[in-house]
Amino acid sequence: MGATKLNLYTDDINTIAKIAKVFAHPARVAILQYISKQQSCICNDIVDEIGLSQPTISQHLKVINDAGLLKGNFEGNSLCYCLDIERFQTFQSLINAFFNQTKSNCC
Amino acid sequence: MGATKLNLYTDDINTIAKIAKVFAHPARVAILQYISKQQSCICNDIVDEIGLSQPTISQHLKVINDAGLLKGNFEGNSLCYCLDIERFQTFQSLINAFFNQTKSNCC
DNA sequence: TTTATATATCGTAATATTGCAATATTACTA
DNA sequence: TAGTAATATTGCAATATTACGATATATAAA
Numbered sequence: 001m002g003a004t005k006l007n008l009y010t011d012d013i014n015t016i017a018k019i020a021k022v023f024a025h026p027a028r029v030a031i032l033q034y035i036s037k038q039q040s041c042i043c044n045d046i047v048d049e050i051g052l053s054q055p056t057i058s059q060h061l062k063v064i065n066d067a068g069l070l071k072g073n074f075e076g077n078s079l080c081y082c083l084d085i086e087r088f089q090t091f092q093s094l095i096n097a098f099f100n101q102t103k104s105n106c107c
Numbered sequence: 108m109g110a111t112k113l114n115l116y117t118d119d120i121n122t123i124a125k126i127a128k129v130f131a132h133p134a135r136v137a138i139l140q141y142i143s144k145q146q147s148c149i150c151n152d153i154v155d156e157i158g159l160s161q162p163t164i165s166q167h168l169k170v171i172n173d174a175g176l177l178k179g180n181f182e183g184n185s186l187c188y189c190l191d192i193e194r195f196q197t198f199q200s201l202i203n204a205f206f207n208q209t210k211s212n213c214c
Numbered sequence: 215t216t217t218a219t220a221t222a223t224c225g226t227a228a229t230a231t232t233g234c235a236a237t238a239t240t241a242c243t244a
Numbered sequence: 245t246a247g248t249a250a251t252a253t254t255g256c257a258a259t260a261t262t263a264c265g266a267t268a269t270a271t272a273a274a
Contacts, residue, residue: 109227109228109229109230110228110229110230111229111230132231132232134232159232159233159234160233160234160235161234162233162234162235162236163232163233163234166231166232166233167232
């Protein structure tokens, strides 16, 4: 009990759910938006920008990163995060495919 | 501790997260897909279709319904659920606006 | 090497989500 | 009105997520 029964669903369905989970917390939406606004891909002023602790931000970044949405490299002694646009685009396409298919089928 | 600090974020950000949450569980993705496939908006063979118990499906339906995505009306003694396409379309538009804005801003 | 700064990880408490059995409710039918 | 089928609600156990303090690790500069 309590755990999601992933085996009940098709891979496609699990993929959509997994993608949606990344955006299902406002901190992660805010982080993505903030990263995109910094032309030069600046790093952890995210902690200052959003009002969460450094470990919490780091945890959310890990979720975003595990989804493959980040490219990070060091600039000086600080980490420079950048959105992986291609991957982001893939997510958008998959989500749109789900929406389009679902609504076109419906009564 | 533990609870999401919604007050830290703009309404737009919280809206995106809330929408994403609906799709962040495979059962709900599957339910939406299944409902859309039934031309005649058929009801709780969802329970048979997906392998979850009736109360669990009902709970997921409630989440989807609370998001405003369902139109339900009784047909005989069974409930006929139907996707609210307009609302669904609104969700799609909002998500796409987020994606487009985020990726166009980025480095 | 020491020091300072930036980021990640660990451990843990608080809260949320998932799933189901039992039960209640609703709507039809006899 | 009693019985039946469909759906919702309640209560609870298992698990996941969120958040943070403490600490570890990594990089740069002194």
